[in-house]
Amino acid sequence: MAVKVLVVDDSSFFRRRVSEILEQDSDIQVIGFAINGREAVEKTAQLRPDMITMDVEMPVLDGISAVKEIMASNPTPILMFSSLTRAGATATLDALDAGAMDFLPKKFEDIARNNEDAIKLLQAKVKEIGNKRIPRAFKPITHQKPAARSVPDKISNTVSSIRQPDRSFQRSTTASTLTKTQNNVPTRASGKQYKLVAIGTSTGGPVALQNVLTQLPANFPHPILLIQHMPAAFTPAFAARLNGLCKIKVKEAQQGDRLDPGTAYLAPGGQQMMVEGRGGSKTLRVFEDNSERITYKPSVDVTFASIAKAYQGDVLAIILTGMGADGRDGARMLKQTGATIWAQDEKSCVVYGMPQAVANAGLSSESLALDDIATRIKSETGCG
Structure with a gap:
């Protein structure tokens, strides 16, 4: 059975590009699109996809907040797309803490040495993640400050x-x-x-x-x-x-x-x-x-x-x-x-x-x- 995917991004070009790549694989079916995090939450509840591709930066509701709401209401495997910047890295790590399973660079040329390898990697990740089931009682990671280190950072x-x-x-x-x-x-x-x-x-x-x-x-x-x-x-x-x-x-x-x-x-x-x-x-x-x-x-x-x-x-x-x-x-x-x-x-x-x-x-x-x-x-x- 094909993995059913919801593609979430505020860029129409990127939504179309991701959809075209995924549907080259007969084991993947794009069942819907969302243009912001709020719509992603609503369509996840409506369409029940097997997995979601999610942009980090979006209007109305950003990707991290959308991940949190989806994992709280309808836990679904999520693959984040992120920019390769310091801010993008921090946001992506926050999304992983919130429950996203993995991430890929938003620029396909940063994914692999050539376009064909990048396409294969994206398809493979979607299928792997889409076949993973998340417990309904999913709990996001909460950070607790550790006790002060009792020994020096560098010791022999x-x-x-x-x-x-x-x-x-x-x-x-x-x-x-x-x-x-x-x-x-x-x-x-x-x-x-x-x-x-x-x-x-x-x-x-x-x-x-x-x-x-x-x-x-x-x-x-x-x-x-x-x-x-x-x-x-x-x-x-x-x-x-x-x-x-x-x-x-x-x-x-x-x-x-x-x-x-x-x-x-x-x-x-x-x-x-x-x-x-x-x-x-x-x-x-x-x-x-x-x-x-x-x-x-x-x-x-x-x-x-x-x-x-x-x-x-x-x-x-x-x-x-x-x-x-x-x-x-x-x-x-x-x-x-x-x-x-x-x-x-x-x-x-x-x-x-x-x-x-x-x-x-x-x-x-x-x-x-x-x-x-x-x-x-x-x-x-x-x-x-």
Whole structure:
């Protein structure tokens, strides 16, 4: 059955363009249009689309407010179209918090290397998102200011070990700690020692990362690398937002950054992020990648491959919601060194693509609901 789409935009040209692209795919049917957010709310109730494409900036009622009203009255998967500006990034992140599932740049030339690839990506996202069902009791994300960080933003491994009198995270490899996830599933920490946590994600990732990272304590014992498929204009705003919400420090990665515990480093959009160095101190290499062979910039595979060389098996790597299979090859390299790989489960994913690729390849040892991942990370790393 075709995915039924409501196209919302105040530009008649853009409405027509989106409609023409979508209806090139026989599995997609555009069933209506709305020229502002208020009309979008009304037509969602009237037409009951499977998904909505939504502009951010519109008269009468803007896209963010429309998302909030739709999610409160008739929860429906929504794909935002956004300008690649600082203001556009902030507004889009607000829309995701309100309940939108994903976003794309409004200029198609910013979506992919060529027009044909951009068309295929838009069609694929609409079909993936349109087949997702949202609980009627959907609740938008509300931001709560975290408690003040009790430790300096930049700390060394030596200071980290000294300021924890009980050294609870320095467990022997024979330790076994019984915990329960939020779904009351009993789990045991493996007792494995780690030096790094790495998380890769795409569609649905901004909300998923926020869910996980806001639950981690300020004294988290390891550095964290974040690889989120996202345009260059968006990653500074996203890193700043996470930093304001989390107890740990979150920053957009920069060339030469030293990896410190209690800090998460977000790969910059449009670039690749790799770890360099063996032994003690590790630093980040951030660089432009003009290769047409690698689709994603940043790429989970690229970062994971470098981690496998730098850290060997002392890594907890997690693949969250996202389209495609980015992360599978990198996870395989990590697995070969003895690293631990987890994947988000299908039910809690916006798109069960990347986690499914890892799970089907037999690389992940656990399949976890999103709401349980932070609890398991804290247990596994000894800081729960």
